[in-house]
Structure formats: structure tokens, C-alpha cells
Amino acid sequence: MKRRVLILGSHGRLAGSLLECWSGMDHVIGLARPALDVADGASLRQQLRDFEFDVLVNGTGLTNVDRCESARDEAWRVNVLAPEIMAECASQRGARLIHFSTDYVFDGLKREPYSEADVPSPQGWYGTTKLEGEKRVLQCDPRHIVARVSWVFGPAKPSFVDTLIDRALLEDRVEAIADKFSCPTLATDAAAWIKCFFDFSISGGLYHLCNSGSCSWREYGVKALELAANAGLKLRTTEVEPIRLADMKQFIAPRPVFSMLSTHKFAAATGITPRHWHEALRDYIHKKHAPISSST
Numbered sequence: 001m002k003r004r005v006l007i008l009g010s011h012g013r014l015a016g017s018l019l020e021c022w023s024g025m026d027h028v029i030g031l032a033r034p035a036l037d038v039a040d041g042a043s044l045r046q047q048l049r050d051f052e053f054d055v056l057v058n059g060t061g062l063t064n065v066d067r068c069e070s071a072r073d074e075a076w077r078v079n080v081l082a083p084e085i086m087a088e089c090a091s092q093r094g095a096r097l098i099h100f101s102t103d104y105v106f107d108g109l110k111r112e113p114y115s116e117a118d119v120p121s122p123q124g125w126y127g128t129t130k131l132e133g134e135k136r137v138l139q140c141d142p143r144h145i146v147a148r149v150s151w152v153f154g155p156a157k158p159s160f161v162d163t164l165i166d167r168a169l170l171e172d173r174v175e176a177i178a179d180k181f182s183c184p185t186l187a188t189d190a191a192a193w194i195k196c197f198f199d200f201s202i203s204g205g206l207y208h209l210c211n212s213g214s215c216s217w218r219e220y221g222v223k224a225l226e227l228a229a230n231a232g233l234k235l236r237t238t239e240v241e242p243i244r245l246a247d248m249k250q251f252i253a254p255r256p257v258f259s260m261l262s263t264h265k266f267a268a269a270t271g272i273t274p275r276h277w278h279e280a281l282r283d284y285i286h287k288k289h290a291p292i293s294s295s296t
């Protein structure tokens with residue numbers, strides 16, 4: 001199905017991968033700063049008038065959860081007002097907005113995967129603004145999509161796994177939080193899942209999207225180092241020392257302790273069950289980090 005797709009925030013971790021994965025398709029355009037400032041509502045409206053699209057993908061966001069606590073007004077404009085404007089502009093031309101939200105809309109007190117029916121209760125300003133953004137998008141038009149993702153990693157921009165592997169190449173000791181749990185999401189896997197929503201017969205609404213399985217940051221790190229060592233990287237350590245969330249004194253915003261997302265609704269709507277994060281991480285590390293000699 002041919003869709004004209006406009007991706008906003010295309011230098012971001014998620015949107016950068018979407019642009020790369022979809023670039024072989026007809027009419028896929030990415031827009032990023034400095035050409036686009038979504039915090040300027042009037043300019044955003046004007047820019048959206050200048051493009052033809054059937055699907056608008058919002059990869060922008062003020063995603064630094066600690067910065068959101070102090071940059072409250074900016075977070076509101078980027079995470080709430082901008083998606084609301086995008087939703088209106090998309091609706092006016094009969095297009096679908098695909099907007100991203102986060103596991104941080106939950107308080108993390110549950111010990112089973114959160115479904116779309118669970119009541120959100122964000123703990124910090126980032127989650128608060130993301131939740132309000134979700135609501136405004138779907139109130140504007142229930143045919144739009146809000147996809148909540150968690151722990152995104154991928155080739156477009158380094159994340160936790162890349163930093164940990166880089167550290168283990170140089171340092172004898174690395175550590176990661178052992179008492180915070182969710183599920184990693186490979187951005188290039190997400191590109192394939194999200195493409196399903198180009199089919200407008202798939203109902204709009206809220207969907208949870210992540211790879212399957214769950215882990216702590218530490219388990220995620222241990223697996224990453226194991227896979228990196230297997231791929232031939234000369235690591236100085238494959239041990240990841242446990243630290244507690246409470247020991248992260250530099251964290252300003254509160255974070256949910258458990259925020260695993262259930263993808264049952266997405267699977268029922270599309271027939272796609274996301275693969276386990278182990279498999280996704282293995283593919284990613286082999287492509288991104290393995291020395292050339294070991295991958296040939």
C-alpha cells in the first residue's frame with residue numbers, strides 16, 4: 001500500500017531508525033531540527049500545511065526525564081501541544097498521526113505487564129506530559145495511533161547497551177541498576193510493527209509496542225556484554241555489578257520500578273507477536289558492534 005509518510009524528529013533514536021528502514025518506500029520524508037521546531041505551534045502548523053502526507057509520524061519529544069522536571073514549559077509545548085497540533089493537522093487532511101508515548105505514564109507498582117486498559121499514574125513531569133499528549137491526540141481523532149514504547153535501542157543514536165559495551169571495552173568494572181524492570185524495544189523491529197498502521201483498516205487508538213520478555217537494566221546489560229563477547233569484541237569485563245535505583249542520586253525525576261508493557265492488543269490487531277528482546281539484541285549487536293572479521 002502506497003502511503004506518503006512524513007516523519008518528524010527524524011534525527012531521534014526511534015524516528016531515525018524509522019526513516020532508515022522505510023527509506024526504500026515511495027514518498028517518505030524526514031524533518032528534523034533546525035528546519036523544524038515543534039515547540040513553535042504557529043510554525044508547526046504552517047510547516048505541516050506545506051507537505052502532502054497520508055501518515056504523519058511524530059518522533060519528536062522532550063525525552064530527558066530529568067530535564068523535563070525543570071524545563072516544564074518546553075516539555076508541555078513539545079510533548080502535549082505539538083502532538084495536539086499534529087493530530088489536528090493530520091485529521092484535517094484525512095491523514096493518520098502515529099504518535100509515540102512511554103511506559104513512564106505508569107507508576108510502576110504493578111508486577112505484571114501493563115495493558116492499554118490499565119490506569120496510568122505518571123510519577124514525574126515527563127510521564128505527565130506524555131499522558132496528556134496521548135489524550136489530546138486520541139480525543140482529536142480516534143483513528144490516530146498512540147504507540148507506547150519502552151527502552152528503545154537502535155542504530156540511529158546510542159543508548160544504554162551501546163554505552164555499556166563501550167565502557168566494557170575500556171574499563172574493568174561496569175554497573176547497572178538491578179531493581180528496575182521493563183522491556184527493551186529494538187527501533188528497527190518497531191519500524192516493521194508500526195508499518196502495520198499504514199493500513200487504516202487497523203483500528204486507531206492506544207497500543208503497547210516492545211519486544212517480548214522483560215528484564216532489569218542489569219540483566220539487559222549482562223546479556224548485551226555476553227552477546228558482544230560472543231560476537232568477538234575484546235571486552236575487559238562481562239560482569240555487570242548491581243546497583244540500586246535508590247543509589248542513583250543524580251536522578252531528579254521519579255521513575256517507575258516496573259513498567260513492562262503487554263503487546264497482546266497489538267498482536268490481536270495485526271497477527272504480529274514481537275520477538276524476544278534477546279533475539280533483537282543479538283541481531284543489533286552483531287550488526288552494530290561486531291568486529292568486521294567476526295561477522296564475515
Ligand SMILES: NC(=O)c1ccc[n+]([C@@H]2O[C@H](COP(=O)([O-])OP(=O)(O)OC[C@H]3O[C@@H](n4cnc5c(N)ncnc54)[C@H](OP(=O)(O)O)[C@@H]3O)[C@@H](O)[C@H]2O)c1
Pocket residue numbers: 009010011012013014015032033036037038039040059060061062063064078100101102103104130148149150151152153157
Ligand atoms: N528512548 C526510549 O527508551 C523511549 C521510551 C519510551 C518512549 N519513548 C518515546 O519515543 C519517542 C521518540 O523517542 P526517542 O527515544 O527517539 O527520543 P530522542 O532520541 O530524544 O528523539 C527525540 C527527537 O525529538 C527532537 N525534538 C525535541 N524537541 C524538539 C523541538 N522543539 N522541535 C523539533 N524536534 C525536537 C529531538 O531533537 P534534537 O536531537 O535536536 O534534540 C530528537 O531528535 C518519544 O515520544 C518518547 O517519549 C522513547
